[in-house]
Amino acid sequence: MAVIQNGTGPADDTVSVPMVNGADGQHDANGASAPVAQVRTDPLATFPAHGPYAQMVGWGYVTPRKVVTNNDLANIVDTSDEWIRQHTGIVSRHIVTDESETSATLGAQAGRQALDVAGVPPQKVGLVICATSTPTHVFPSTASQIQDDLGCINAGAYDLSAACSGFVYALAMARSAIVAGDAEYVLVVGAEVMSRFVDWTDRSTCILFGDGAGALLIAASDVKGGIGACELGSDGSGGDLLTLPAGGSARPATLETVSSGEHFIRMDGPAVFRFATRVMADATRSVLQKQGWTLDDLDLVIPHQANSRIIQNSVIKQLKIPPEKVFINIAEYGNTSTASIPIALCEALAENRISPGKNLVLVGFGGGLSWGALAVNWSVSQQDVSRHWWQGARQQAAYRAGAARSMWRRVERRFASRRDRS
């Protein structure tokens, strides 16, 4: 079986011509990033001749109802709507208000939508991966909670921690599982409740983040395309630039860590900005070259939504990708970390900016420091997802059966432990 490999180079029949003067083929003589060449190629040429291919067949997202505007924030910290818009492009963010809302509950709602869109019953899912920076607990994993909530009774589940790059990493892992034949369907979720880790007295961070979840269902398919080349990177030497200092094994929760605010996000904004601007451009260029695509082949970039200026300065200015080929929705949601790319992808689908045959690059960066980019050839048409009423009813029955099974197992365990004690 042919395998889609991380780092697969362009096939012989494709053309990849960096328009550069530098020796490394990526930077000019002054070290500046170079634009990617504009030569038309066959977008599917670098996919292996035989599957399985990892196709995105279901999608969904959810954001909390409560909207917090820039003006709302100006009432609690020394900032203004104008400053936030100019420096970040953010206008509002959605924030959880109910204690019962967690990364797991948001993730399960998004995951259920993804299964419904695909018309795939939860029992068919072989793996649930939840990328999150704000897990519901250190353990059990948020992914296991989502698996139980949805009734994915035949699935393994794990959380993936790579900060805001996590969703791209999770898609890369899903692709590997599909290509290796380990699962027929993988549910990939990005879920965050950033608002509970933000210091609402710190104007340099509280303006940036929002809550939400997005999910994609990845299926093993004979249809050529889907998730292609990927580029994952890490530079742990910059770990202190973006961190949640306490709550891990290095600094477990104590009165001191709580009173000194060490359970809130700390960030060197300008340093992260410089890093992000560089890696977003480099990772996008690199994944295009690995996939053997040129700028002409590329239809849409879906970048992590952290700051519209980062997106402008990286993929739009450095790579000279036309703005209409870059999806930006940060104004509404702020930075939802691992959820930002799937939420943007869902909105791009709703706006008909993605359709069969389109070539996408998903690119993100985050704490770690970490970064990741993926090339995707999209295959599913919106018509494919229209369903008969009975298919919807079958899905609902599957969720109810999963919930009943979960309840039964809890009751069974309670009886078993009582029996053991007596």
Ligand code: ACO
């Ligand atoms: N309102 C008004 N003024 C502010 C605010 C604010 N909310 N925040 C900072 N300022 C002030 C600063 O105090 C400073 O004032 P001074 O010149 O008097 O000292 C001035 O504005 C400039 O501050 P900078 O920090 O240099 O502002 P910058 O233009 O860099 O914008 C920002 C700050 C928005 C944080 C930017 O650096 C940024 O977006 N960085 C990247 C952050 C990021 O993407 N993080 C998420 C990573 S993903 C993950 O893994 C979670």
